[in-house]
Structures are given as C-alpha cells and as structure tokens.
Amino acid sequence: MGFLDLPGLGKAHYHEYGSGAKPLLAFHGYGMTGKQFHVLEQSVLQDYHVYGFDHFFHGESKLTNWTEKQIVNGMPKATVAAYAEEWFKVHGRQRFSVMGYSIGANIALILVELYPDLVDEVILMAPDGLSVYKGFHFLTYQPVGRFLFRQVTKSKWLAPSLLKNLKKINFIDDSLYQIAYNEIDTEQKRQDVYYTLNLIRLLKPDIHKIAQFINQHPIKCRLIFGKHDNLFPRIAAEPFIALLDKPDVHEVALGHWLVVKQLDEYLVNLPR
Known part of the structure; x- marks a missing residue:
C-alpha cells in the first residue's frame, strides 16, 4: 500500500497485490476500493503486480482543499495524467498496463489516450466510458x-x-x-x-482516438461484459469494438456485479 500526491487533487491511496512482474494500474467500480480485483487471483494476479487505486470518496484517497463547488464542477480530464506521472516518480518511467471496472474504466481509458506508447494492455470489465450512459x-x-x-x-x-x-x-x-x-x-x-x-463527470475518453492508438501501437485490448448487465452491456460498446482491429471480447453469464470468483474461473481458462 502507498499514497501518491496528485498535484491539484490530493492523496490517492493504492493497494499492491499480485504475484506477476508486469505493472498494472487498476481502477475499481463505485462503492469498492482498489482491493476489488484481489478476487482474480488465479488469472490476472498470476501475470501482474497490481496497483489498485481507491477513487476519491472511497477508501483512503482524499481530495485536498476542494470546495463543494469545485467537486460539483468536476475533475479536469488533464489531471488524470498525474496518476501516471506520480507513479513514475516512485517506480520509474516504464511500460505498464491498465485495468478498469465500471466507472473505473474512464480513468483506465484516459491513461491509454495519454500514454499510448507506454501501455501494453488494457483490460476493461463492464466498462463505463465507451458510450454515453x-x-x-x-x-x-x-x-x-x-x-x-x-x-x-x-x-x-x-x-x-x-x-x-x-x-x-x-x-x-x-x-x-x-x-x-x-x-x-x-x-x-x-x-x-x-x-x-460529479467529480468524474468530465472524465470522458475519446474512444475514436483511443481505438486508433490501440490499433497503431498495437495495444492488447480485452473487453469483458456481463450477459445480464443492464447498466453497461456489450451492445452499448459495439461502436467502439467495431473500431478495433483485434478486439478480445468476452461475455460471461453474470450481471453488472462482474468482478467475482466466477470471472476469475472464466479468465484462468483463456489463452495468455
């Protein structure tokens, strides 16, 4: 565990876990913390060392000196770069992957948009950010x-x-x-x-630019949806999927509550 001091934002708390060597910056869904992906112990955690960030107003992450008016106006999209830049200061500038579930996918996608030359893989689960909800x-x-x-x-x-x-x-x-x-x-x-x-209302990924970067570099892109998810279903992401050259798309027999043991059991049987 540790904290990153994000200029203009505050202290972002992160959890570290996983037995793999490759760094993975992970962003959880609403009401959870950066520990949410710990359940993926047989699959993702075998390959990656996860840095799971708590969103603000979750876990131990704290905004510094933000008024309610600032919060309601929203966190500027450009400030997402601070997650990577401050992480680089601690761990060195290096290649990394990103993972996001539900609303956490917005930050993961924006990091792909900002650092396409450094991202190896993006893993999205029931992702927000691929269409307007x-x-x-x-x-x-x-x-x-x-x-x-x-x-x-x-x-x-x-x-x-x-x-x-x-x-x-x-x-x-x-x-x-x-x-x-x-x-x-x-x-x-x-x-x-x-x-x-309200804080994340401005964090809108540019899906056309991101798809172009994923195809150009290329970046491995795995998209996972719940067959019974009425919040962020696969059909809403189809325009983005159609832009990708080699999308790795999966639907599992779950709802929006996707990051569970059954998902780990599904992923562990996929080719790595």
Whole structure:
C-alpha cells in the first residue's frame, strides 16, 4: 500500500497485490476500493503486480482543499495524467498496463489516450466510458437532472422511493437495485454518490482516438461484459469494438456485479 500526491487533487491511496512482474494500474467500480480485483487471483494476479487505486470518496484517497463547488464542477480530464506521472516518480518511467471496472474504466481509458506508447494492455470489465450512459448524463449534465440529483441526496426518503419506481418500470433490474440501495441508505453514502459522480463527470475518453492508438501501437485490448448487465452491456460498446482491429471480447453469464470468483474461473481458462 502507498499514497501518491496528485498535484491539484490530493492523496490517492493504492493497494499492491499480485504475484506477476508486469505493472498494472487498476481502477475499481463505485462503492469498492482498489482491493476489488484481489478476487482474480488465479488469472490476472498470476501475470501482474497490481496497483489498485481507491477513487476519491472511497477508501483512503482524499481530495485536498476542494470546495463543494469545485467537486460539483468536476475533475479536469488533464489531471488524470498525474496518476501516471506520480507513479513514475516512485517506480520509474516504464511500460505498464491498465485495468478498469465500471466507472473505473474512464480513468483506465484516459491513461491509454495519454500514454499510448507506454501501455501494453488494457483490460476493461463492464466498462463505463465507451458510450454515453443516459442516466449519468442526465444527473450530472442536464439542469433538471442536476437539481433532482442534489435534492435526492439531501432526502432520507426520495432516493429509496426513486429506486423502487425505477425498478417497477424495469429501468433497473433487481441486482442493480440492490447495488444502488446499499449505496444510499445513509446520508454520508448519498453525499458520496453525489460527489463521486460529479467529480468524474468530465472524465470522458475519446474512444475514436483511443481505438486508433490501440490499433497503431498495437495495444492488447480485452473487453469483458456481463450477459445480464443492464447498466453497461456489450451492445452499448459495439461502436467502439467495431473500431478495433483485434478486439478480445468476452461475455460471461453474470450481471453488472462482474468482478467475482466466477470471472476469475472464466479468465484462468483463456489463452495468455
């Protein structure tokens, strides 16, 4: 474990694990920490030494002297470079790979965009960032959505009621309902949801540029989706997949809750 001092942001905490020699910078999904990928012990961790970063408002990572207005305005995309540059200061400038699950895929993809000549492989699981997710876009960009999002996080009953209604009209399934409900059952959790989604609202990967870099260098690209994922399904990523020369695409019999033992058992049987 360790910390990186990211200029203009704060202290980013990371966890180290894995028996492999190749460095892998990893970014987890909402409500988790950088330890999330520890379950992939038979597959990914055999090949890589993972540096799993806690997102801000998760684990031990802390923003420094940011006001609520700054948080709501969002973290500038250019600041993602600090993750790599500060990591280089500790471990030396070298080639590395990236991995991201769900919202963590945004940072992983932007690092590919910024350092295509240094990235060996990108592993994405149920990734955000490959298309516009209308729900997040509404909550963090549209004036009405931003107002409602703020009001919901301040209320003890609005968030649970909203989730129940979204489930009732099949906008979200039972698994997503359970995941979301567990993240809004206290005032602190609701605030963290609000801050997290607003902080990352500007982290939009340029998928055309990234696909061009992946093909040009070339960078190995593995994409993993849950067959029953209603949040970030494979179909939403098809335009990006179509841009790649040699995509390594997989669908597993899981939902959005993808980083589990069953995934490790699936990956360990794939060619390395």
